[in-house]
Amino acid sequence: MADTSVQTDSRNHEMIRLVEARKIYTMGRQEVRALAGVTITFLKGSFWAIMGPSGSGKSTMMNILGCLDRLTDGQYYFDGRDISTLGDDALSELRLRRLGFIFQSFNLIPQLTVQKNIELPLYYLGWEDEDSAARARVLAEEVGLADRLQHRPTELSGGQMQRVAIARALANDPQIIFADEPTGNLDTKTGLQILELLQKLHGEGKTIIMVTHEPDIASYAQIQLHMRDGLVERIDGQEGL
Numbered sequence: 001m002a003d004t005s006v007q008t009d010s011r012n013h014e015m016i017r018l019v020e021a022r023k024i025y026t027m028g029r030q031e032v033r034a035l036a037g038v039t040i041t042f043l044k045g046s047f048w049a050i051m052g053p054s055g056s057g058k059s060t061m062m063n064i065l066g067c068l069d070r071l072t073d074g075q076y077y078f079d080g081r082d083i084s085t086l087g088d089d090a091l092s093e094l095r096l097r098r099l100g101f102i103f104q105s106f107n108l109i110p111q112l113t114v115q116k117n118i119e120l121p122l123y124y125l126g127w128e129d130e131d132s133a134a135r136a137r138v139l140a141e142e143v144g145l146a147d148r149l150q151h152r153p154t155e156l157s158g159g160q161m162q163r164v165a166i167a168r169a170l171a172n173d174p175q176i177i178f179a180d181e182p183t184g185n186l187d188t189k190t191g192l193q194i195l196e197l198l199q200k201l202h203g204e205g206k207t208i209i210m211v212t213h214e215p216d217i218a219s220y221a222q223i224q225l226h227m228r229d230g231l232v233e234r235i236d237g238q239e240g241l
Contacts, residue, residue, distance in 0.1 A: 014080065015176060015207050016042040016065060021074035023060050023230075034060035036230035037074070044175070047202040048209045049221035057230040059180075062211045066099060066178045067091045079175070096124055100169030100177045104184035106161045108153040114140065114164050115149040121171045132171075139167035143197065159190035166197060177201065179210040183217060195220040 023035040034057050042048060042065075052058040063069040064076065067083070076084045083094065095101075108117050115136045122132035140146050143163040153161050162182060169177055179198060183191030199220055202208050210221060218224045223237035 013044050014041055014077070015044040015046075017075075017077040018064070019075040019077070021064065021076065022072050023057075023064060023069070024072045033230045035064065035071075035074075038230075038232055040225075040232060042207065042209065044207055045202075045205050046207055047199070047220075047222040049218035049224045050209065050211045050227065051213060051215070051218050051224055052227035052233070053213075055229075056227040058211050058227045060230075061227065062178060062180055062209070065209060066101060067095050096121060097172060098175045100172065100174035102162070102165050102169050102177065102179040102182045104181040106153070106158075106165045106185075108161055108164055108168075110153050113150050113152055114145060114156070117153070117164055118167045118171055120168060125172060135171060136167070139170055140164075142170075143167045157190070158186050159193060162186060162190075162194050163197070166194070166201075170201075174206075176207045176209060179208060181211055181213075183212075191217070 017040070019039050021035050021038045022033070025032040025034055036057075038057075038061070050058045050061055060069070064071060067078075071084060074084070075082055078094065078098075083091070086094070101107075109120070112120070115133065118136040118139055119127075119132040122135060127135070137146070137149065140149055143166055145160060145163055145167070148156065148160060148164075153164065156164070162185075177198075182198070183194050186194065195217065198208055198210070202222070208221070210218075212218050221237070223235060225235050226233040
């Protein structure tokens with residue numbers, strides 16, 4: 001199968017590479033090939049939108065890339081290291097220290113304040129209370145929520161909750177941000193504000209990989225990866241790199 005790597009100059013380097021990546025689910029006597037042999041490279045500092053119809057493999061791709069699921073076969077290289085055979089604890093550590101996640105449903109803890117929700121990854125990283133609180137204040141300022149630090153999620157709008165989720169995703173200064181339908185529960189105007197914030201983060205050098213089924217949302221990304229039947233159907237936007 002042809003390598004669908006995006007090529008660019010030496011200022012960027014490989015962040016993720018999948019080689020003949022396969023994910024097979026067994027449902028009774030039937031095998032579902034959610035990924036059917038994908039070879040692709042994601043470069044540092046790029047902004048991708050993964051698209052495709054239901055059952056195309058885009059959600060499986062996101063879960064594999066985010067180390068939330070494992071390949072059945074093939075290799076996954078993260079920053080040059082083959083992590084295909086890492087154990088659960090090592091994958092958890094990788095997610096905690098180097099990845100950030102933004103979900104459609106926000107996944108905030110309702111009992112915690114905005115500040116404590118943002119601080120959560122830092123708690124697991126063992127940060128001192130004073131340092132993590134200071135980090136949360138900086139991030140809340142960056143996403144426009146400096147005056148909401150002591151509010152709880154139930155006191156916020158959907159757009160504000162997603163901004164909290166973005167701040168939390170940034171707490172550990174991740175190398176990659178994974179955004180799974182980040183505007184799915186938002187009205188159009190608020191969704192565009194979230195997309196502009198993601199574009200801003202990309203402009204600051206973050207690698208962003210977003211799943212969406214909407215072409216207008218995908219247009220905010222630098223590259224659009226179209227999937228069908230567990231394979232890469234085509235990639236749009238490589239020419240600009």
